[in-house]
Amino acid sequence: MECHVSAGGLGSYLRRYWRELVLHRHRIPLEGENPHAVKIMSEGKPNVVSHARYKKAIDACLSLEDIELNVSQIARKHGVEGTGLANFMRIHEPEVIPWREKVRHWLGINDNTHRGATPACTKQYAxxxxxxxxxxxxxxxxxxxxHVSPSGFKQHLRFYHKNILEQKRKKRSEAQARPEKKRGELSGNGRTYxxxxxTEDKYAKALSLYKDTALTLKEIAERTHVTxxxxxSYLHKWHIDLVRERAGLSGKAEGGLDLRKSKKRMKTVAAKYEKAIGSLRKHPRPIAHAxxxxxxxxxTFRExxxxxxxxxxxRQGMVQTSEGKRMSRQSKEKYAEAIRxxxxxxxxxxxxxxxLGLTYNSIGGYIRRNHPEVxxxxxxxxIEKDEKSVITSK
Incomplete structure (x- = not known):
C-alpha cells in the first residue's frame, strides 16, 4: 500500500527476481542450491510461517499441563485463532486431536462432544x-x-480422506513425469488433458467444415469468424489424426513428425485439381492446355x-505409332515436316x-528413337544417289 503497487504483482516480482530474499523471509535454507529450484510451499506440507505460528500451541496441545483446556482455549492462550489451529492440526498434525481426546477420556475430563466428520456431513459428501x-x-x-460446495468438499477431503489425496498426488506426479500428454488422461495439474x-464450442462449426469439406483452413476460418x-493450433493439438487424414497420411500420429515434409495428397489440393483431372481422363490433351x-x-499441375x-x-499428349511406340503428340507435329x-x-x-529452325541434336535423337525406318x-x-553418280561418270 505504501508503494502503491499491487500485492500480487509485488509477490510475483519478488519470487521471480529476488527469490533468495523470499526464501530467507520464510526461513528456508538454500544450502548451495539454486533459489529457483527450491519450493516455497510444497504440496501436502505445511507452510514454514504457519508452522512457526502454531508450533507453541501444538506443543501445548501435546502437553499434559494444558490437557484440561480445549483447543480453542489453548489457541487463545497462545494468541492464535482456534479454527485455524484446529484446521492446521487436522491437515498437518492429524494424530494430535485423537490423542488429546483419548487422554481426556481416560482422565474423565472429556466434554463428550463429537469430533470428526458428522454422519450428516459424511452422507452429504459420500x-x-x-x-x-x-x-x-x-x-x-x-x-x-x-451439488456441494467446492471449498467445503475440498476441506472434507483434506480432513478425513488424506489417503485419497495422497493417491491423487502420486498419480499426478506420474502423469507429470510422462514425456507426452495424451487426450483424456490425467495431467500433472490434476485436470484431464x-x-x-x-474452446470446443468456439471451434465446433469450423471442425465440422474441416472434417466434411475440402475448404482450406483460411476459408473455414473466414466463414466461422475465428482466426x-x-x-x-486447435486442430494440431486436439485433432491431429484429422489433420493427418486430410494430409493423406495413414496410421497413428507420431511425435515430432513434420507434416509439411511428409504430407501426400491433401483433400483441398485434390479438390482443386479434380475437375481438370476428370477432363484429362475423358479428353486426352497436353497438360498445359488443360x-x-x-x-x-x-x-504445378504437371508436377x-x-x-x-x-x-x-x-498418357497426356502422347500418341502411339504403328509399331506400338508412344511419343509426344507435340513432338510428332513439330518434327513431322523434317522427318518427311x-x-x-x-x-x-x-x-x-x-x-526449319529446329535443333539438330533434338531432331536427330527423336528420329533415332522413334523413326529408325526413316x-x-x-x-x-x-546409296542410290551414289550408284547413279558412278553410272553417270562412266
Missing part, C-alpha cells in the same frame, strides 16, 4: 468422495455434479499429376534442321 476416488474429475467438476467446453492460426483451360499453373496420377500424366524431308530426300539432317530410307536414297 457420492462426491466416490467420484473423486474412481474418476479423474476435478474437485469443482465433482462439486457441480453433486482435454480442451475446455468453451486461422487459432484454428490451426491447365490453361481450368486456370491452373501448368508446371501434381506426375506425383499422384503418374499413369494419367504419362529426311525420309524422301538426300538432304542432310543438319541442313533440314537449319532450314534413317534406313534416307540411307537407301544416299
Amino acid at each position: 457420492e462426491a468422495v466416490e467420484l473423486y476416488k474412481k474418476t479423474d474429475m476435478t474437485i469443482p467438476e465433482i462439486a457441480g455434479a453433486c 482435454k480442451p475446455s467446453l468453451r 486461422a492460426e487459432g484454428l490451426r 491447365a490453361k483451360e481450368f486456370g491452373l499453373h501448368p508446371e 501434381y499429376l506426375h506425383k499422384h496420377e503418374p499413369e494419367l500424366a504419362n 524431308l529426311y525420309g524422301t530426300t538426300t538432304e542432310t539432317l543438319k541442313d533440314i534442321a537449319t532450314r 534413317i534406313n530410307a534416307h540411307s537407301t536414297l544416299l
Whole structure:
C-alpha cells in the first residue's frame, strides 16, 4: 500500500527476481542450491510461517499441563485463532486431536462432544468422495455434479480422506513425469488433458467444415469468424489424426513428425485439381492446355499429376505409332515436316534442321528413337544417289 503497487504483482516480482530474499523471509535454507529450484510451499506440507505460528500451541496441545483446556482455549492462550489451529492440526498434525481426546477420556475430563466428520456431513459428501476416488474429475467438476460446495468438499477431503489425496498426488506426479500428454488422461495439474467446453464450442462449426469439406483452413476460418492460426493450433493439438487424414497420411500420429515434409495428397489440393483431372481422363490433351483451360499453373499441375496420377500424366499428349511406340503428340507435329524431308530426300539432317529452325541434336535423337525406318530410307536414297553418280561418270 505504501508503494502503491499491487500485492500480487509485488509477490510475483519478488519470487521471480529476488527469490533468495523470499526464501530467507520464510526461513528456508538454500544450502548451495539454486533459489529457483527450491519450493516455497510444497504440496501436502505445511507452510514454514504457519508452522512457526502454531508450533507453541501444538506443543501445548501435546502437553499434559494444558490437557484440561480445549483447543480453542489453548489457541487463545497462545494468541492464535482456534479454527485455524484446529484446521492446521487436522491437515498437518492429524494424530494430535485423537490423542488429546483419548487422554481426556481416560482422565474423565472429556466434554463428550463429537469430533470428526458428522454422519450428516459424511452422507452429504459420500457420492462426491466416490467420484473423486474412481474418476479423474476435478474437485469443482465433482462439486457441480453433486451439488456441494467446492471449498467445503475440498476441506472434507483434506480432513478425513488424506489417503485419497495422497493417491491423487502420486498419480499426478506420474502423469507429470510422462514425456507426452495424451487426450483424456490425467495431467500433472490434476485436470484431464482435454480442451475446455468453451474452446470446443468456439471451434465446433469450423471442425465440422474441416472434417466434411475440402475448404482450406483460411476459408473455414473466414466463414466461422475465428482466426486461422487459432484454428490451426486447435486442430494440431486436439485433432491431429484429422489433420493427418486430410494430409493423406495413414496410421497413428507420431511425435515430432513434420507434416509439411511428409504430407501426400491433401483433400483441398485434390479438390482443386479434380475437375481438370476428370477432363484429362475423358479428353486426352497436353497438360498445359488443360491447365490453361481450368486456370491452373501448368508446371504445378504437371508436377501434381506426375506425383499422384503418374499413369494419367504419362498418357497426356502422347500418341502411339504403328509399331506400338508412344511419343509426344507435340513432338510428332513439330518434327513431322523434317522427318518427311529426311525420309524422301538426300538432304542432310543438319541442313533440314537449319532450314526449319529446329535443333539438330533434338531432331536427330527423336528420329533415332522413334523413326529408325526413316534413317534406313534416307540411307537407301544416299546409296542410290551414289550408284547413279558412278553410272553417270562412266
